[in-house]
Amino acid sequence: MALVEIKNLHKSFGSNHVLRGIDFTVNQREVVCVIGPSGSGKSTLLRCVNLLEQPQEGQVFVRGEDITDPDCHLDAARQQIGMVFQQFNLFPHLNALQNCTVAQTTVLKRKPAEADRIARANLERVGLSEKVTAYPAQLSGGQQQRVAIARALSMDPALMLFDEPTSALDPELVGDVLTVMRKLALDGMTMLVVTHEMAFAREVADRVVFMDGGVIVEQGPPAEVIGNPKEERTRTFLRRVLDPTHVEPTK
Amino acid sequence: MSTTPDTAPRKGLSPRQRAQRSRWIQYAILIALVVVAIFAANWGQIADVFFQPKFIKSAFENGLPEALVKTLEYTAGAFVLGLVGGTVLALMRLSQVGPYRWIATAYIEFFRGLPAIVVFIAFSLLPLAFEGMTIPLDPYGVVWIALGIVAAAYMAEVIRAGIQAVPKGQVEAARSLGMPAGLATRKIVLPQAFRIVLPPLTNDLILLVKDSSLVFIIGTTASGYELTGFGRDLANTDANLTPLVTAGFCYLIITLPLGILVRRLEARAARSR
Numbered sequence: 403m404a405l406v407e408i409k410n411l412h413k414s415f416g417s418n419h420v421l422r423g424i425d426f427t428v429n430q431r432e433v434v435c436v437i438g439p440s441g442s443g444k445s446t447l448l449r450c451v452n453l454l455e456q457p458q459e460g461q462v463f464v465r466g467e468d469i470t471d472p473d474c475h476l477d478a479a480r481q482q483i484g485m486v487f488q489q490f491n492l493f494p495h496l497n498a499l500q501n502c503t504v505a506q507t508t509v510l511k512r513k514p515a516e517a518d519r520i521a522r523a524n525l526e527r528v529g530l531s532e533k534v535t536a537y538p539a540q541l542s543g544g545q546q547q548r549v550a551i552a553r554a555l556s557m558d559p560a561l562m563l564f565d566e567p568t569s570a571l572d573p574e575l576v577g578d579v580l581t582v583m584r585k586l587a588l589d590g591m592t593m594l595v596v597t598h599e600m601a602f603a604r605e606v607a608d609r610v611v612f613m614d615g616g617v618i619v620e621q622g623p624p625a626e627v628i629g630n631p632k633e634e635r636t637r638t639f640l641r642r643v644l645d646p647t648h649v650e651p652t653k
Numbered sequence: 654m655s656t657t658p659d660t661a662p663r664k665g666l667s668p669r670q671r672a673q674r675s676r677w678i679q680y681a682i683l684i685a686l687v688v689v690a691i692f693a694a695n696w697g698q699i700a701d702v703f704f705q706p707k708f709i710k711s712a713f714e715n716g717l718p719e720a721l722v723k724t725l726e727y728t729a730g731a732f733v734l735g736l737v738g739g740t741v742l743a744l745m746r747l748s749q750v751g752p753y754r755w756i757a758t759a760y761i762e763f764f765r766g767l768p769a770i771v772v773f774i775a776f777s778l779l780p781l782a783f784e785g786m787t788i789p790l791d792p793y794g795v796v797w798i799a800l801g802i803v804a805a806a807y808m809a810e811v812i813r814a815g816i817q818a819v820p821k822g823q824v825e826a827a828r829s830l831g832m833p834a835g836l837a838t839r840k841i842v843l844p845q846a847f848r849i850v851l852p853p854l855t856n857d858l859i860l861l862v863k864d865s866s867l868v869f870i871i872g873t874t875a876s877g878y879e880l881t882g883f884g885r886d887l888a889n890t891d892a893n894l895t896p897l898v899t900a901g902f903c904y905l906i907i908t909l910p911l912g913i914l915v916r917r918l919e920a921r922a923a924r925s926r
Binding site for chain 1: 820833836845
């Protein structure tokens with residue numbers, strides 16, 4: 403059974419029709435990268451998977467449960483879906499460890515000692531066991547993003563959503579975050595990643611989804627979608643991303 | 654705009670010389686005023702009326718410290734009440750439920766628009782209007798409630814602004830971890846909001862210290878006198894303003910450190926941004 407199944411999803415902000423009928427699944431242990439130009443609706447799609455955005459039409463099934471149903475226990479569903487944001491969104495009044503324990507103790511009702519142990523294990527997993535007591539303001543962007551990943555992992559999610567996790571980072575810090583994500587993929591985590599890192603998508607993704615204008619234009623293994631795209635829109639986008647200084651001969 | 658080229662020699666003073674002359678004139682006016690004040694005022698009388706040592710001494714012996722403590726107690730209790738009430742009102746104003754928003758807005762606009770003294774006069778008349786009515790913890794109960802009612806209205810707006818200043822991503826992060834809305838507000842939003850509003854809230858505390866002087870409207874017994882009531886009473890008895898001036902200086906002892914604290918907190922907030 404698919405872990406996430408999306409059916410005919412539509413989302414508008416006012417008159418701006420951002421998602422125009424998305425059908426899409428993510429299977430267990432699958433790593434899916436969503437690529438596409440800005441404004442194509444890829445972040446909105448991701449935010450609909452844990453219902454941070456309420457779609458106007460269509461359904462989102464997580465483990466077979468329709469989370470767009472108003473009677474669904476949304477908070478319970480969200481516990482299974484870890485989310486990593488572009489702007490990290492760490493809690494600035496809590497240190498790295500507390501960022502990772504606050505939801506464990508309050509939402510999952512874990513004992514403080516157990517939450518502490520799990521948080522430390524996850525901070526070690528992202529290579530930050532030295533920074534347990536540091537506050538977000540004392541950490542670099544890359545370190546903050548890795549704490550954010552540890553925070554999400556501490557809830558033992560079945561699925562991890564990444565919303566352009568490296569877009570707000572200085573170039574030299576991107577590698578650390580991508581390394582953590584690559585390791586996570588190797589460990590068998592189901593991941594849905596919105597990204598501009600083509601090299602990462604090509605190497606780590608099981609499937610690449612190209613979106614443009616609120617629809618999925620094409621999807622498939624990275625070697626096909628990035629290596630040999632069928633659609634003209636995909637080719638145009640990839641040319642711009644992979645070879646930004648390229649000048650069209652016709653111009 | 655002048656059309657003369659910049660290289661042409663100008664007549665008169667250069668801008669630097671003009672600024673210098675203006676500064677000299679300002680100093681001259683200041684010195685003239687000070688000289689007039691020194692010679693025109695009757696300093697002996699002023700010292701007698703406002704700063705007579707024997708009345709300062711008697712003020713300290715006749716209950717000034719107790720009055721200072723009363724002022725602090727009235728202010729502290731009202732601040733706590735205002736903080737709790739203000740937080741509740743701020744959350745009501747941001748509620749999804751319309752009537753809560755309307756009630757909170759009406760309350761805030763009403764008590765912000767009303768002079769605090771009117772509220773105090775109303776409270777002083779309550780025992781007359783409702784015969785046999787008593788408010789517990791006399792005299793603290795009535796003072797705390799009267800001051801707290803007004804303070805809550807002011808603080809509610811400050812706290813609401815603080816809650817709205819917490820970035821939206823914070824709530825999204827909390828909700829994406831499975832926190833229900835109330836838990837996210839308690840654990841994530843409010844702690845950050847209170848950090849943001851600490852400086853303006855301290856300003857409200859300074860206002861509250863001064864507003865506590867309105868207590869004398871309610872007419873407490875002599876044992877309930879705070880600084881203003883005490884100063885006025887003793888100034889009447891002594892037929893001299895020294896006790897009132899002394900009481901006034903006591904307010905500064907409280908408010909000046911708070912003012913410094915506000916500036917420190919603001920500087921710290923500016924640094925961490």
